[in-house]
Amino acid sequence: MTEIDHDKIGLLVGLEIHQQLATGSKLFCRCKPIESDEYPIKFSRKLRITSSELGEFDPSAIFEKSKEKTILYYRNPQSSCLVEQDDEPPHDLELSAKETVLIMAAALKSTIFNEIYVMRKLVIDGSNTSGFQRTMLVSAGGNLEVNGKKIGVQSICLEEDAAKLIQDSKDTREYSLDRLGIPLVEIALEPVAGTPQEVKNIALTLGRMLRATKRVGRGIGSIRQDVNVSIEGGGSVVEVKGVQKLDQLEKVIEYEAKRQHGLKIIAEKLKTIDARISKEHDIKDVSEIFKECKSKVIQKSFAEGSLIKAIKINGFVGMFGYEPYPGIRLGKQLGELVRFFGLGGLFHSDELPNYGIEEKEIQQVKNVLSIGPTDAFIIIAGNERKLDVVIDSIIKRIEDAKKGVPAETRAATMTGDTVFLRPRPGSSRMYPETDIPPIIVTNTEIEQARNKIPRSWEENLMALQKQYDLNQQLSAQIFDSEYLDLFETICKDKRASPNFVASTLSGTITNLERRGMDVSLLKAKDIIESFNLVAEGKIAKESLEMIFESIMSAKAKTISEAIKSNALSTIEDSELDKILDELVKSNLKMIQEQGLRSMGPLMGLAMKTLRGKVDGQKLNQLLEIRIKSKISAK
Template identity: 40%
Template sequence: MEADYKAVGLKCGLEVHQQLDTGKLFTRTPSILREDAPHYTLKRRLRPVASEMGEQDKAALEAFQKGLYYIYEGYNDTIGLVELDEEPPQPVDNEALETTLEVALLSDSRIIDEMCVMRKMVIDGSNTSGFQRTMLVASGGSIDIGSKRLGVQTIVLEEDAARPVEKGDGFVRYRLDRLGIPLIELATEPGIETAQQAKEAARAIGNLMRRTGKVKRGLGTIRQDLNVSIAGGARVEIKGVQELDIIDEYVRREVQRQQGLLAIKAELLRRNAPAGQQFKPKDLSATFEKSESKIIRGSLSRGDKILGQKLEGFAKLPGFELQPNRRLGTELADQVKTKTGLRGLFHSDELPNYGITEQEVEAVKAELGCLAQDAFIIVAGPVEKAQRAIKAAFERAQYCFAGVPEETRGAIEGGNNEYLRPLPGAARMYPETDVRPIEVEKKTIEKMRKELPLTVEQRLELYIKKYGLSEKLADEMKLSNYARFFEKMAHEGADARMLAVLLLEGLTELKREGVKVEDADEDFVRGIVDVYMKGIINKDILLEFVKECLASGENPNEAAIKFKKDAVSHKEIESRIDELIGKNKELVQAKGSMALGALMGDLMKEYKGKVSGKVLGDLLRKKLG
């Protein structure tokens, strides 16, 4: 049953992070991801620094306290010194900035007079420098999300982080290919009033950005962060929501979680459970000395300690379900995992279990002095980690008396979320002194305003009514990165249907065959259209011609001259088919039309790049009857 969001006082805002399909933001290296083996690795540790006011950012400090080191993988030909933090950043990529300005104009936002690049401290290893560069481009404005106009707070241009590829014992391994790819971050006001509106907003913002024709596509290229609170709760940031279709479910489950935490708070007050409880962990190693639990036995065999802590008045609360298959005990375990790297904890509501017996549970209760209304938690690990783990879980339990903590949480597949770190504060931001402030001239902005991309509705009408595309092709083209190029070429007189089929279907087909279609830039496609419109290449062999040009690296116009000299007539092909059938008389007599496959192989070898497979197949079928 859907919650009454007005009654619960839902406040929800959205941050959409979209990668741009341009060069990297502060260096001129290409913005491509690679899966081949890296050419080199390097190892670093990062440390937080105080802000200009002498304050430490809580999120950065917590990341540093994990004691991790970081390994970075790079490539000699696509990673430069900027990504390695070995030289200052270069000027902002102009294409990325122009795209961000377009998004600002489409959102009716006010463009900042002087844009200053800032450093945002990040100590989780995702930036080699220990900070992310970010620049406020515009503020204010609104976006039509269907059910309402949703206010925009800020539009920011920033660099994406390095890509995590492995998490090991005490380290994280990152690949530097993603570091520096431009990201547009559009943050809305907390005006989303229902879970469904969150989905509407995400779709509307994504479509608006795609209209520019300059965004990357595919998994991981767009990420949504949600900011959610309810009356009596707190603002919680949920990072990394990638599944647009269930973004509403993430809102529902966070509302459910905050309601659950408020219910726990109310229950503790009803029980008169004492707030401000003393942290007095006890060493339970001797209690479990003969335990049959594999987890406990394995830990003790390594010389670890088993620590326990009483939670006064918490009986049956660690098992309270906050989200599907996630309980208060899970929240406590998240603190242990995130802050110490240990795998979790045991709590009294789930025991006896995991090889821990009823007798051992009673022994723990006696050792900790638990009464009927009390609960307990247990952690196992190296002594220093175990001490930090039990303290982290205890402090999180004590926050139940306050209700919902403000924090940053990570999206889990399916709609749940888990603790990541404290909410960052202003102490993590300071100016980037290596990049000059940017002022955009008013005449530049006005020129861009006149050339803004068409709306989806305008495009569909133009494509179908003026250019004669089918509804299917028009629908595929309306938010394609090719849309603006298609419009320009069609306006100049190109065959619109041929061009749409080539861009949307032909290049996709060639990519599946392993052809490097990335080399088919606008100049290349112009050349293909030019030779097609001149009648040198017909549609039957167009794709083969494109494939040959991409494989050879030849300019389409130069390749067409050679192609024209080597052109083959249907009469010549039919004569060659007759010869082939004569040589394979027994095969044809035995299999008839079923011999097509074997004969086609010979024909394709001979006429590859000169005649399309469709033409050859049609002529061969005709001859075979």
């Protein structure tokens, strides 16, 4: 991508950190926050929007309702109850969650309120069975020190985590209730001007402070960053949700800065264009034109009973395909919008003929719409009821393009891009919770929280180095990873080398993930079992990467399957001696010519046969003895 000057465009970034708390039970019931394998209870809901106390409807709720999806829920009684099912009132607040959030507020020098009121935050995407999330403002103000600079804290809230999305299809959305109701702290920082790297450092510092409490969840999904991004004169603030990793955070901010600046440039060009759309004259049903069309997308739409409509946009020629930055164009923004209504996408005149749509069909559309040399058009398919709603949204989005960046919520992708999710919510999404009385925070509780402020990240790092004899780099890697608790669990019985455990957890697994493998498939119990097998001498240390790779690539579901598929069982010493003797014998000429320099090539040949079956250090020693013996004999 083309480089961009963040200071020149006036980039502002506000971070919101959402961190699960390790309380042992959920926020308003005593269910254990565990991940289930089976879901004996299943039910469905159709969520409807409700107005606020002032009779207003939230724009994001209206948008979600327009998708008309059925929500399917999966529940296991081991991890959720009737509270999560919204068939029973909430129980009392989980007290350790209250204590933890007070400690975090005290650590950030935030002003804690003596009365906390639980509010309902309207959520109608199905992630909450009730249609709202319970949240409470615990404190305001304070600061986080990052490299000698103080970053302001806006607010600290305690709230329920949402249900876990399993699948999202055209007409249904599926969730499990394992995660719903887990205590979550939300820390919102004041917007800062800086580079994506500087914002990443802020998130890293805050994450370290939270982990230092030893009261937070670990693992994928336990911490998420939402980012509020804006540029000077660009229009509105955009909220990006669901950033789970720091490297991803940096890429998301970089992409969003370019996207917003690109939209600002597009808006400046549109100021000279009178882009009018008449619903009466500029929208036509063109289904008959495309009956024999070779486009697979359009023929699939016909098979589903869809209509094809075309929209004329006056004076808009070239504007859908115009790219101020690579990949940043208005046509792509409209495509994202349409897909979130459950439609496959749209075609615009700047990209046609293409995708099976030929010149003859384009000419017929131009005739029907009376397209002039400076006009553009859009083709879109869908069922008639939904299509009218989508077309209204397209028209609004084109009108918003004249203003620059529209106020919207976007989702972060794993590649670091962002995609449209829904319009930004308004103030009408929040209203009081009627089932829970105000929660009192005494001055004694506040004082106790101040006395329990955790030691700094640097102090924790020193303790980790000393306890496990790790170097500074490895200590930092394991502390900053999702695996610190798992590391300490594995090292408890003292059979495994802490250095080997730490480098495997923070290095090997991370490298496999960077290669595109799914780390969520690798469970903590699988990792513990693998290290136990190494300690018992049943598999070699070198086999762990192969085992983890098999599971993370979905080639095996269990450790035993991975061992079997890779033939990783250790071999007897007698068989090993036989293999090495044969290897040396067949490469005697190389040993005589290169001496000890032949160790590298021969070790490589040996590993092709013995990788994962023999400890690498042992193999190296045995091979070196044989090579030296042949050199001496010569």
